[in-house]
Amino acid sequence: MQLIWLRSDLRVRDNSALAAAMAAGPTVALYLLSPEQWRRHDAAPCKVDFWRRNLVELSAALARLNVPLLIRQADSWDAAPGVIAELCREQRIAAVWVNDEYGIDEQRRDQAVARHLDGQGVTFQRRLDQLLLQPGSVLTQSGSYFKVYSQFRKLCHQRLHRALPTLLSVPAAQTPLALAGDTVPAAVAGFTAPGETLRRLWPAGETAALERLASFADERIDHYHEARDIPAQPGTSQLSAYLAAGVLSPRQCLHAALQANQGEFDSGNQGIVTWINELLWREFYKHILVGYPRVSRHRAFRPETEAVPWRDAPDELAAWQEGRTGIPLIDAAMRQLHATGWMHNRLRMVVAMFLTKNLLIDWRAGERYFMRQLIDGDLAANNGGWQWSASTGTDAAPYFRLFNPVSQSRRFDPQGRFIRHWLPELAGLDDKAIHEPSAARGGLFDEPDYPRPLVDLRLSRERALAAFRQLPQNQARATS
Template sequence: MNAICWFRTDLRVHDNPALAEAMAYGPTLAVFVISPVQWQAHREAPVKVDFWLRNLAALQQALDALNVPLKIIHSDDWQDVPEKLAALCKAHAVTAVHANAEWGINERRRDIATVERLDDEGVSWTVHHGSSLLIPGSVVTGKGEAYKVFTPYARACRERLQSAPPRTVPLPHKQAKAPTSSDAIPKSVPGYHAPDRALHSMWPAGEDAALARVEAFANDAIAHYKTERDVPAVDGTSRISPYLAAGVISPGQCLRTALAANHGELDSGKQGITTWITELLWREFYQHLMAANPSLSMHAPMKPATGGIPWRDDPDAFDAWTAGRTGFPIIDAGMRQLMEMGWMHNRLRMLVAMLLSKNLLIDWRKGEAWFMANLIDGDLASNNGGWQWSASTGADAVPYFRIFNPETQSRNIDPQGRYIRKWVPELADLNDRDIHAPSAQQRRDAGYPEAIVDLKATRKRALEVFKALG
């Protein structure tokens, strides 16, 4: 073998520059590293690890069709990865390693250590960019700095994408049969319990499933995306985020599918499509921010002054929030959806995050960690960016004085209470008005708790805390 393609969060053979370049270099071996202790340190969710393993099995089948063996490196954490990868290179006479970039601080440190160890063996290292539309660091302000506000960033991205859209990376040609065989893919790893198998049908594995999902969305629901994306009772979003997070589909594939449905128009044409493209750019924005600000990987606030917020220590309130027992029906519906599906509607992510960080005044990092530990689409950059937006600590964050009222929001986005009835069934018999804020008697009758905080008083408290920061 001449080359290794090291798969990480890019579990696909199509539109994968690292794989294409490795196979162009010479006979290629694929590698994936299973690191359960490292994953636990990163709070990777059991449902997400299960999704990785299922997609790894699908990837192995796709690689088999290309005669590319898939080897598994077992390393509890990433300390041993450089040595184990170097040993694999030596055992198979590999002279080049190709991989797609990752931007978390631990991932970057792992890669730096790997490059140094491979250099000792005379093995070259090439990094590619298969997880973003534009290379982080390539979209900067007139001062050469990373954008900290989304709107001008998105404008700059659109200008770049209009003139130089991401090219399609062709599927490599099948190589000659390799002298080595693939390793077995484990169905589970130590420290991670298997999630409910119902999630397998909810989130099927493989590139074909991912492409079918985004194409079905582009052919139907995307037309109404602008008006229906904030309505949680409607299946109005793509639900492609787990596949993007694991790299089963690339952002380039998503963009090209959207453009094909919009006659090639990037920022005009059908509003649903242009709105969805904007959401792809939000994902890019958070990736670019993390690449430019390594401290975000260590959960530091983008706005240094907000590091002085006197967050409250309230374990009972936090437990009620995680259990979906806050007494705010729309909030509890979102948290229960998360626990059952490993996924939550994006509008609800904003609402539950704002209740925790503003009304409860509990450190947003506790919520960020809880999400990562339970989300099938947990992505460090997007999760951090979303939480900092809601907590008013991040780049382009919502102004601190904007605090969503969950009862008002509930009436706006779920007027008939359909979403609440599904996820908080004890309230299903209430009428469309009362279901958003049940009376004390209705709560007692349903066995549903009183609200854990007074919205007006806690809003006032949050405003005072943020105002005091200056």
């Protein structure tokens, strides 16, 4: 008997480990509920609910293949080896099949399970699934992991041109087993389910995910490079939650994009090329997790930036979290996050820079808060984005590059449509004043339902620049 241990790969189509397991023999599936571990990893309640809802859909899809889905409890991953070993003994499992995951805790968990199973003669079979290219196969000439995305992307293009990953079809149904699957629980203890409004924004299951991918590829991908920065428009794919949970594979996304672009990676339609590059950014940050494990340990990718004198400002952090900064674009973005479990990508950068530069608050506070809210929370992408914005990460924005949130608002939401949607208390302001209410009417604006700015943008920018300039490496550059 074969066992497919499902994690962030909640689909039957193009699932490397599932296809391999079913080719090897009669197969059962396993999903571990690990609420304590999820809390340690700051998993958002809406994300845990999304996993659970997708498990319901996956259970039905597996049943059509006559593969029973078994649900077991391992509150923390320390318990996973024992729980899986016991199941292997019960079902006389010969091999456990998994799709690789890349965080340091995930890798340690899998190593511990593999050692435990080896002791009872069960093999542990790993497959590439979350990524297009195996970590360690895309390296610099000196044999190290890339630190610069453009160089990484160039080599990825070369590799993918030579050998494009193929899509795996749904395995044929196996002979029914004398084993019933388990019922997916209606809730996970300790994680409050979101409301139906949010759930409707993110329908579960492969069919919904593939429909969303097809709609994007057919209707919006051609203009992605122009529309992706406009938060009031549906210009992005909104596939990140499905990729994070593995309801979609990156191979499926890449094939859809290439099909729409006559097979071209770096020429043809600019919107499609830009979106493929975003898929490769996702790939890049996963490779960084493997090559530089310190980012999984809440450490700065650039160790010298650990000396940044971050401020301890709990009241300002709370105002940022709650959308009370007095900067409309920031506050609107935070309200979008709370209501939908998602934030527009341009705004993720803007609000992250505001926290880390204008407020000079440690990026780790923002990274953790985002993970506790995001339905698409992914360690690699979230950490990579936060460290890029904070100028502590790989290929990061230079410390002297700060997005001005008011300028960003005027540029990417010129009519204030996004702001008006999320901050209805400002809807009565004109298209100029809505970006900076405190400057309206000669500075006499007084809206009791909306706060004045938390900081002066110019002065807080200078404070951030001064803090980064005092780092030894920046002082050395200034005197060289």
